[in-house]
Amino acid sequence: MSLTLQFKNSPADHIANVGVVARPLAFMRGKLADRADHQRTLSPVIVSGSVRFTEFLIVTLLGLTIAHFYVAESSVLGNPAYLFATAVVGTTTVVVFGLLDLYSLRALSAHIKNLPAVMLGWTTAFAALIAAIFFLKIGPDISRVWLATWFASGAALVMTGRLVAGWYIRKAASSGRLYQRVAIYGAGPLTENLLKELEADTNSIVRIAGIFDDRNDARAPRQIAGYPRIGGLNDLIAMSRTKQLDLVVVSLPLAAENRLSSVAGRLSVLPADVKMPARATDLRFSPRTYSHVGSVAMIDLFDKPIADWDYVSKWLFDKIIGSLALIALAPLMLLVALAVKLDSRGPVFFRQKRYGFNNELIEVFKFRSMYVDRCDATASKLVTKNDPRVTRVGQFIRKTSLDELPQLINVVKGNLSLVGPRPHAVQAKAAGHLYDEVVDGYFARHKVKPGITGWAQINGWRGETDTEEQITKRIEHDLYYIENWSVFLDLYILLKTPFALLNTERAY
Template sequence: MCAFAVGDMKGVPPEKNGSGPEKKPLSPTLAEIASNGAPGKAYSPIVLAGLVRLVELLTLLGAGLFIHEIYVAANWGRSLDYYLVMPTMALSAIVALQSLGLYSTAAFRAPMRNGLKIAAAWSLVFVAALIVLFFFKLDDSFSRVWLLSWYVTGLALLAAERLALSLIVRMLTRQGKLDRRTVIVGGGELADPVLRDLAAQNDGDLQILGLFDDRTDKRSPDVVAGFPKLGTIDDLVEFARHTRIDLVIFALPISAEGRLLQMLRKLWVLPIDIRLAAHTNKLRFRPRSYSYIGNVPVIDVFDKPIADWDVVVKYVFDKIVGTICLLLLSPVMALVALAVKLDSPGPVLFKQVRHGFNNENIEVYKFRSMYVDKLDHSATKQVTRGDPRVTRVGRIIRKTSLDELPQLFNVVFKSNLSLVGPRPHAVVSRAADHLYDEVVDGYFARHRVKPGLTGWAQINGWRGETDTPEKIQKRVECDLYYIENWSIFLDVYILALTPFALIKAENAY
C-alpha cells in the first residue's frame, strides 16, 4: 500500500547527504549568519493576505450592519433587501481591492501610498451599487442616509485598519518573520544576473544570504554581485539544519543535468522550496510553465510538503482534535499511570530524545515501560520479544501503544508533534546494527514534516521492532508516500484506522 519507493524523489534518486544524527559544526562565517538575528518560524504572506481579506470583509460588513441596526431597523424595521445587499457589496469591495493589488506585503507596508487606491476601490463599489439601484428602480428601497453613512464609516475603518496593519507588518519585517531566507546554488556568470535582478526588487521580502557552489576554481569566484560564496552543497545541507532557509534558487543551465541532479540528491531531504532560475536558460517553455519571484522567472522543482494555509489547517486540526483526545482519554491515562506506579518503583513518565521536524532533536513523553535501572534514554538497543528490561505493565502498554498516549502533551502543549505524521525515531535507532540513515537512502526526507503519534506506516503494519533493513525501508516508503500525498482527509483516515491497526499489531513488544 506504500506506493512511494524510497529513491523515487520524483525521478531523482536520493543520495546520502552526510547529515547524520548529530549536527556538524559550521564554518565561522556560516555560524555567524546562523546565530546573528536568524529568526525562527516565519509567517506566510499568503496566510497574512488571507487574514487581512477576512478582517476587512468582516469590518465592512459589520459597519453596514451596525448602521442599519441603529438607524434603519430602529425607525423602519428590518428588510431582507439590506441583508442581501450588505454582504454583496462587502465582497465586491474585497474583489476590487484584490484587483488593484492591495493584498501584497508591499501594499500593507505603504498605506499612505496606496490610500487613493483603497478609496477608489470602496468608492467604485458604491458607484456600481447606485447605478444598479437606479436602473432597477430600487433607489426608494434603501436609505440614502444609511448608504452615505456606511460609505464614510467603511472608508474611515479601512484607513485605520491599514495604518494599524502597516505597523504590524513593519514590526514583523524587522523581526525577519516575513522574509524568505534565500540562497543561490551556483556561481559565476550565470548567478550574477539572477542575483542582480533579485536584489533590485525593493518591495520584495527576499533576504539573500549568499551562494553555495561545489566548484572551487575561477568559474566560481568568492563574491558574485556583492554576495559571498558561503560554502559547498554539503555545507548548505548542514546550514539548513542550524537556521531557517525558505528558498533555494539554482542558477544553473538545464543543460548541466548531471550536476543539477547531483545537487538535488543532497537537497531534496530539506523542508524548503527549490527553484531553477529560468531566465539564464536558452530553452524556452510556455509562459504557464514558469512561476515568478518578483520579475525573475523560475521553474518549480520542489515545494515544501505542507505550507501556507495547509500549515494552519493542520495546526488547528492538531490542537482541536488533540485536545478532545486528551480529554476523552484522560481516564485511561490515569489508570495506566496508576498501573505503572504500582507495578514498579520510579517515575510514571519517561522522556526520550527523538528526531523532529528538519532533523531537530525533540523530547517526547511516554509512560515508563521499563525498570528504572534499565531505562534506555537513547534507545541504543531496540526492545525485543521477552525483553527483560520491560515491566509486566510495560509489556501490555507497549503492545497496545498505550505508552504513547502522553505524546498528546507534545501535540497540544509543545507543538513539536502532530497527531499524524512519520513516527519520531530515536536519534540512534538501528536496523540490523546500522543507523537508519545508513540503511535507507534519503532517510532524512521523512523529517520534512512534523512527526506524528500515528502515521501511514503504522496503519499499514510497519510499526514496532525494525530488526531488518527491509522493515525500516518499508516504513520510510510509507512515510514518504504520506508526505507527498498529504491532505487533512488523509489525516482523518489514518486516525480512524489507527485503533484497528493497534488491535492486529504483531511486532510491537
C-alpha cells in the same frame, strides 16, 4: 515610504542598509538575522489573505450593525435587501482592492501613500451597490441614511485598519519575519545574472542567506555580484538545519546534468522550496510552467510540503483535536500512570530524544514501560518479543500503544503533530545499521512535523523495524503521506488508527 532595516556587515564587509522597497537583498548577518533564524517566517500569502478576510468582515459586519440599530427592524438578518447589499459591498471591496494591487506587501507597508487608492476602491464598491439597487429596483427597501452612514464610517474604519496592518507589517519586517530566506548553490555567471535581476526588483522581499559552491577558488570566485561564497553543499545543508530556509536556488546550467541531478537529489530532503532559474536553459515553456521569486522566473524542482494555508489548517487541526483528545483521555491516562507507578519503581514518564521537523532534536513523552535501570534513552537496541527490560504493565501498554498517549502533550506544545511520520530515536537501527544508512533520502521524512500516528502505522508498518525491508517500507509510506497530505487524509488516518492498533504482531 520605504522600510529601511539595519544589518551588520558580513565578514566580506558586504551590505548595510536594506528595505522592502529601497533595496531588496541583504546577506543575513548580525542580530536581526539571528532573531529571524529562531522564528517561523510569515508567509506573504497568509498575510495578504488575512487582510482580505479581515476587511471583508469589517465591511459586512459594520453594514449589518448600522442597519440593526438604525433601521430597527426585528431582524436585519431576515431582510434579504440588507443581506444582499452587505454581501455586494464586502465582496466588491475585496475584488477591487485586489485589482488595484492593494494586498501586496509593498502596498500594505506603504499604507499612507496608498490611502487615496483605498478610498477609490471603497467608493467603487459603493458605486457597484448603487448600480445594483437601481437596476434591481429595490431602492424603496433600503434606507439612504443607512447607506450614507455606512459609506462614511466604513471609509474611516477601513483606512484605520490599513494603518494598523501597515504598522504590523513594518514591525514584522523589522524583525525579519517577512523576509524570504534564500540560499543559492552555484557561483557561476548564471548566479551573477540572477542576483542582478533580484537587485533590480524593488518589490522583492528576498534575503540571501548564502552563496555556496563546492568548486575551488580557481573555478568559483570568492564573491559573486558582491555576495561572498561561504561554503559548499554540506555547509548549505548544515545551515538549513538552523536557519529554516524558505528557498534554495540551484543556479546551475541545465547542461551540467550529472552535477545538477546530484545536487538536487541531496537538497530534496530539505523542508524548503528548491528551484532553478528559468535562464538555466535556453528552452522556453508555457508561462504556467514557471513560478516567480519576485519578478524572476523559476522552474520548480521540489516544493515545500504543507505550506501557507495548508500549514494553518494542519496547525488548527492539531491544536483543536489534540486538546480535545487530551481532555477526553485524561482519566485513562491517570489510570495508566497509576498502574506504571504501582508496577515498578521510578518515574511515570519516560522522555526520549527523537528527530523532529528539519532534523531538530525534540523530547518526546511516553509512559515508562521499562525498568528504570534498563531504560534505553537512545534506542540503540530495539525492544524485542519477551524483552526482559520491559515491565509487566509495560508489555500491555506497548502492545496497545497506551504508552504513546502522553505525546498528546507534545502535540499541544507544538513539536509533534497528531498525524505524520513517526519520530525515530537518534540511534534506532535496522539490521545493525542506522536508518539513514539503510534508506537513501531518509531525512526527507523530516520535511514535515512528526506525528503520533501515520500512514505507515495504519498500513501495517507499526512496531519493530529490525530488518532493512521494514524501515524501507515505512519510509516509503511516510513519503507518500508527505506528497499527498490533506486535512481529510489526516482525519482518515486518525479514524483508522484504533483498528490498526488491533494488529499487535510486531508491537513488543
